[in-house]
Amino acid sequence: MFYKISVPPVADVEEIRVLEWHGEPGHQFKAGDLVVELETHKAIVEVRAGQDGVLRKVLSNAGNWQQIGLPLAILSDGGTEALPEDLNAMADLAVEFEIT
Amino acid sequence: MSGSFPSAVKKLFFREAIARAVGEEMRQNERVFVLGQDVGAFGGSYREFDGLFAEFGSERVRDMPVAEAAMVGIGVGAAAAGYRPIVSITYMDFMMLGFDPLINYGAKLRYKTGGQLTAPVVVKTTAGAKGQGVAHSQCIEAWMMSVPGLKVVAPSTPADAYGLLKAALREDGPIVYVDHKRLFPVAGEVPFSESFVPIGKANVCREGTDITLITHSYMTRVALDAAKLLESVGISAEVVDLRSLALLDISTLGASVQKTGTLLTLEEGQVTCGVGVEVIRRLQELLGLFPAARVGALPAPVSSNRVLEEVCLPDASRVAAVARKLLEKK
Numbered sequence: 001m002f003y004k005i006s007v008p009p010v011a012d013v014e015e016i017r018v019l020e021w022h023g024e025p026g027h028q029f030k031a032g033d034l035v036v037e038l039e040t041h042k043a044i045v046e047v048r049a050g051q052d053g054v055l056r057k058v059l060s061n062a063g064n065w066q067q068i069g070l071p072l073a074i075l076s077d078g079g080t081e082a083l084p085e086d087l088n089a090m091a092d093l094a095v096e097f098e099i100t
Numbered sequence: 101m102s103g104s105f106p107s108a109v110k111k112l113f114f115r116e117a118i119a120r121a122v123g124e125e126m127r128q129n130e131r132v133f134v135l136g137q138d139v140g141a142f143g144g145s146y147r148e149f150d151g152l153f154a155e156f157g158s159e160r161v162r163d164m165p166v167a168e169a170a171m172v173g174i175g176v177g178a179a180a181a182g183y184r185p186i187v188s189i190t191y192m193d194f195m196m197l198g199f200d201p202l203i204n205y206g207a208k209l210r211y212k213t214g215g216q217l218t219a220p221v222v223v224k225t226t227a228g229a230k231g232q233g234v235a236h237s238q239c240i241e242a243w244m245m246s247v248p249g250l251k252v253v254a255p256s257t258p259a260d261a262y263g264l265l266k267a268a269l270r271e272d273g274p275i276v277y278v279d280h281k282r283l284f285p286v287a288g289e290v291p292f293s294e295s296f297v298p299i300g301k302a303n304v305c306r307e308g309t310d311i312t313l314i315t316h317s318y319m320t321r322v323a324l325d326a327a328k329l330l331e332s333v334g335i336s337a338e339v340v341d342l343r344s345l346a347l348l349d350i351s352t353l354g355a356s357v358q359k360t361g362t363l364l365t366l367e368e369g370q371v372t373c374g375v376g377v378e379v380i381r382r383l384q385e386l387l388g389l390f391p392a393a394r395v396g397a398l399p400a401p402v403s404s405n406r407v408l409e410e411v412c413l414p415d416a417s418r419v420a421a422v423a424r425k426l427l428e429k430k
């Protein structure tokens with residue numbers, strides 16, 4: 001199954017900048033691993049995987065901007081399934097995020 | 101960014117536009133320095149001075165105690181002695197404590213010394229309501245518009261924050277630069293190469309034909325939202341961002357009102373003796389009488405209670421309702 005990881009709802013923020021990905025496509029994340037750090041106007045948002053998954057495709061590279069709620073990357077349970085065409089139908093990956 | 105042609109703009113957070121402007125000016129002129137509360141290692145209350153302490157050190161990025169009168173006083177004095185300080189007063193409400201050195205000394209210095217001395221100080225401060233209550237929410241820029249010798253600017257975008265601050269740091273007299281708490285979460289495109297926004301030049305940020313909305317700072321965003329509401333009922337609103345409150349760009353404002361024939365002014369501060377009443381009067385001296393209305397905060401303190409704060413402040417639907425009423429009367 002495929003999941004997308006989206007910009008979490010941070011209060012007062014419309015748009016974030018991707019600071020750093022903590023793995024290349026193909027990397028296996030375990031629940032609790034730091035996946036990506038995002039930058040708001042005053043804080044860093046650490047986004048951690050809420051379940052295991054393989055990073056398949058980064059949609060927004062470090063330095064790029066993305067609106068709240070829009071997708072940043074695609075993950076899947078295994079590392080081999082072919083990427084589907086329609087990203088919109090994909091479920092959101094469970095994430096935990098912490099604002100520091 | 102790829103290829104051999106770099107993009108002409110770069111997207112920055114509002115705070116980054118400020119840090120870039122100050123950093124560039126500090127690199128080019130060793131007499132520019134920063135003083136204020138938390139401007140040093142902390143990087144500024146809104147992180148708008150991030151990186152400057154690391155680059156320029158504690159001599160040129162100076163943390164100050166909570167003593168606004170002293171901060172502005174030192175700034176004005178250092179400016180008179182040939183420096184170009186930028187004094188950061190976190191909340192505009194506390195500029196009141198710095199009025200004596202700023203208004204009685206800084207703004208008068210050139211006149212009083214027959215042009216022998218000037219006080220090129222920038223007082224940077226943050227206005228506006230965002231849940232912080234009666235003494236941390238005010239917009240008192242109109243008070244300062246009436247001081248001869250003092251200039252006042254207020255950007256609504258990162259690009260204008262950058263360009264106005266750059267221009268302010270090259271002005272020959274004291275200037276108050278006002279940003280807004282609700283502008284800090286905003287990101288926007290800023291010219292990649294060094295540039296300036298001239299003091300005294302308004303910006304037509306949306307063209308229209310039926311009514312002119314003249315505003316500044318965060319309320320520019322509210323005016324643009326109101327213009328969208330008006331568009332949905334067939335009214336074409338032009339939105340003009342003052343950017344400079346003193347000096348006012350009467351020719352740009354006048355050209356807009358001459359075209360639309362109707363004016364609504366919008367500010368977050370009080371309408372009594374506010375920015376709007378001055379704009380309306382100055383334009384009526386130029387163009388004769390035309391239908392006009394002012395929108396601003398209700399005549400009450402801004403509460404830290406969210407509900408009371410919201411009802412006190414203008415929003416897009418209130419602006420649109422006043423605009424429609426004004427046009428119905430025509």
